[in-house]
Amino acid sequence: EDGYKLWLRYNRITNKAVAAEYRSFLSAVYFPSTSPTATVAKQEIETASIGLLEARLRLASSVEQATLIVATPRTCPELGDLEQTKALSKLGKDGFMVFTAKLKGKQRLVVVANEDVGLLYGVFKLLTELQNGVHLKSIFISDYPKIENRILNHWDNLDGSVERGYAGNSIFKWEELPKRIDPRYIDYARANASIGINGTVLNNVNANSKILSTAYIAKVKALANVLRLYGIRVYLTAKFTAPMELGGLKTADPLNEDVKKWWKEKIAEIYQAIPDFGGFCVKANSEGQPGPQDYGRSHAQGANLLADLLKPHNGLLMWRAFVYNNKASDDRVVEAYNEFKPLDGQFSSNVLLQVKNGPIDFQPREPFNPLFGAMPNTQLMLEVQITQEYLGFDKHLVYLAPLFEECLQADTYAWGKGATISKVISKKISAGQQTAIAGVANVGNIKNWTGHxxxxxxxxxFGRLAWNPDLTSADIAKEWLGLTFSNDPKFINTALDMMMNSREAAVDYMTPLGLTMLMDVSHYRPAPWRRDKPAPVLSAESFHRADRLGIGYDRSSAGSKATAQYQTPLKEIFDDPKSCPEKYLLWFHHVSWDFKLKSGLPVWDGLCRHYYQGVEQVAKMADQWNQLGPFVDAEQFKKVQSLLTTQHEEATLWRDANVLYFQSLSNRPIPAVLTPPGRSLDEVKALLKTQGSR
Ligand SMILES: CO[C@H]1[C@H](O)[C@@H](O)[C@H](O)O[C@@H]1C(=O)O
Structure with missing residues (x-):
């Protein structure tokens, strides 16, 4: 067991009664659609049947002969007549139903959808249920995605490296394409389709214009041909200066006619090769990337140039809102809002403004990005990070769904109470617009895809939440654990507890109470002192702003005014340290070390307790995992065990680095209930030096 198969293991079902029931329903399948997508769906059932039941699937040529029918009402009109399918048309192109029904005198299992891609999703859903041992007799599932475009963003470079990737190199082998199709592309597509992902941006937002060259378009086409079978559209990042780099033009000014012409022809060339090309994702005027502002034009003018040319081809333009240049304000947190809020309403209808969950950068915890409550006339999409750039890379067990859920369920008050981010991104601001969500992939070419x-x-x-942003992280974890390891309730209960506490543990040992960006340049190890210059005094660059008297960044109305970017009542709640939720206290406020927390403890004591609690939680996770040996393959078990040992050591280092460093400023004793770190700040720093950054 090397983890390659992900959650599509299709292991032999050992429960005899369950296997017998499944065999009776899976003995002969009627699958009249013959499209490439229907064909791969059929193959998936065949593969699963061999794995789960050790049975070869028989193909039936009519409803009468079938125990399982997988069809659209177009290819199998009998299904259209059923009571159950009355509401089918409301489920759209990706929706599906799975149920048993009496058809031609016999109970048969049915997977029905409006389109073949819906059948594919329905088949994967059925196979999920089978892997998790669900009874089929009374099964009734009717489902459709709440967000239309569910997209992975690969920060993969053309040389095979992956920015912020920790699971080896890119799975996309550009030097072999278009000739050789790595079988891994197919397994990648299967995995994505099985969780509803239907788009992928193949290359890094820190873009290389070479991807738009004719030679690379042929490579992208070869990948698109594979991914299309599984309902996945490809997207590329577009470097704003491509007309200069590839086209030899003197400018990339979005209002220049030659520039427009160059993009128009380039886009036509892409669609010639890839008729269902998804569109572009653009990072502009951000972290050194070129953009419209280099020519005195706005983000909207830059985005619309490309969007208007993509529109006739049904392409989307995803324009990232991740900008900060430290000129207008020294608080990075307020910048994206200040930049984009004035542009609300200026974007073309096929533009999606791609907004990160928080206003800084994928930190262990951030309040939601205020743009989500502030752009009523712009179609917004959410970007989350699946790769653990700031959360322990491939070494720490941190289940991110609670972080995603916290953001999705946050109420923005954009149109009054109940305007959660889930609703903001799944609502179309006007007809003809599309909805989307993106996750920065954690996938690489090592055997098990993700490292940890x-x-x-x-x-x-990510895939499950992109399909339905209102699912709970616990339900998703249960489903995944069952598919991946074991659905024995004894296993699930304990493993679920580990997963559900893991994110809060990381927040506690890294950046509790709203602290942020305390990591070193690699974003892996602790370095709360990093931005002090020259001595430990309050520095304008500091994210924690701790000194002798207190700690925290004043972003209230008396400080950088980030609180004012939220709607009422949030702005008032966040603005007052007494009403501000403690998890965001030091994000929005600078408070004295004596500031009383809700527990009655001074903030200094509370801070120390959080750091210790984080480490204890990791120790508990390790203990819990130790009980799970009987349920997990030996190799996987050992691997996770050893990773948890590493995580515990590193969480302790995070704790000691921060507690000792902040103590050097506060000059207070470690609370008596805690065992002081058995080392000095200098020793911790020396140890970190020997370890280097990863
Ligand atoms: C791709 O660049 C990344 C950069 O590596 C990363 O540190 C940060 O998270 O954000 C950037 C972005 O999102 O554009």
């Missing part, structure tokens, strides 16, 4: 075996859960959870 539990990293797979984060990929899975």
């Amino acid at each position: 075996p539990f990293g797979q859960a984060n990929w899975f959870a």
Whole structure:
């Protein structure tokens, strides 16, 4: 067991009664659609049947002969007449139903959808249920995605490296394409389709214009031909200066006619090769990337140039809102809002503004990005990070669905109470617009795809939440655990507890109470002192702003005014340290070390307790995992065990680095209930030096 198969293991079903029931329903399948997508769906049932039941599937040529029918009402009109399918048309192109029904005198299992891609999703849903041992007799599932475009973003470079990737190199082998199709592309597509992902941006937002060259378009086409079978559209990042780099033009000014002409022809060339090309994702005027502002034009003018040319081809333009240039304000947190809020309403209808969950950058915890409550006339999409850039890379077990859920369920008050981010991104601001969500992939070419075996859960959870942003992280974890390891309730209960507490543990040992960006340049190890210059005094660059008297960043109306970017009543709640939720206290406020927390403890004591609690939680996770040996394959078990040992050591280092460093400023004793770190700050720093950054 090397983890390659992800959650599509199709292991032999050992419960005899369950296997017998499944065999009776899976003995002969009627699958009249013959499209490429229907064909791969059929193959998937065949593969699953061999794995789960050790049975070869028989193909039936009519409803009468079938125990299982997988069809659209177009290819199998009998299904259209059923009571159950009355509401089918409301489920759209991706929706499906799975149920048993009496057809031509016999109970048969049915997977029905409006389109073949819906059949594919329905088949994967059925196979999920089979893997998790669900009874079929009374099964009734009717489902459709709440968000239309569910997209992975690969920060993969053309040389095979992956920015912020920790699971080996890119799975896309550009030097072999278009000639050789790595079988892994197919398994990648299967995995994505099985969780509803239907788009992928193949290359890094820190873009290389070469991807748009004719030679690379042929490579992209070869990939698109594979991914299309599984309902996945490909997208590319577009470097704003491509007309200069590839086209030899003197400018990339979005209002220049030659620039427009170049993009128009380039886009036509792409659609010639890939008729269902998804569109572009653009990072512009951000972290050194070129953009419209280099020519005195706005983000909207830049986005619309490309969007208007993509529109006749049904392409989307995803324009990222991740900008900060530290000129207008020294608080990075307020910048994206200040940049984009004035542009609300200026974007073309096929533009989606791609907004990260928080206003800084994928930190262990951030309040939601205020743009979600502030752009009523712009179609917004959410970007989350699946790869654990700031959350322990491939070494720490951190289940991210609670982080995604916290953001999705946050109420923005954009149109009054109940305007959760889930609703904001799944609502179309006007007809003809499309909805979308993106996750920065954690996938690489190492055998098990994600490095940490539990990293797979984060990929899975992203897909499930993209399909239905109102699912709970606990339900998703249960489903994933059952598919990946074991659905024995004894296993699930304990493993679920580990997963559900893991994110809060990471927040506690890294950046509790609203602290943020305390990591070193690699974003892996603790370095709360990193931005002090020159001595430990309050520095303008500091994210924690701790000194002798207190700690926290004043973003209230008396400080950088980030609180004012939220709607009422949030702005008032966040603005007052007494009403501000403690998890965001030091994000929005600078408070004295004596500031009383709800527990009655001074903030200094509370801070120390959080750091210790985080480490204890990791120790508990390790204990819990130790009980799970009997349920897990030996190799996987050992791997997770050793990773948890590493995580515990590193969480302790995070704790000691921060507690000792902040103590050097506060000059207070470690609370008596805690055992002081058995080392000095200098020793911790020396140890970190020997370890280097990863
Ligand atoms: C792709 O660049 C990344 C950069 O590596 C990363 O540190 C940060 O998360 O954000 C950037 C972005 O989202 O554009």
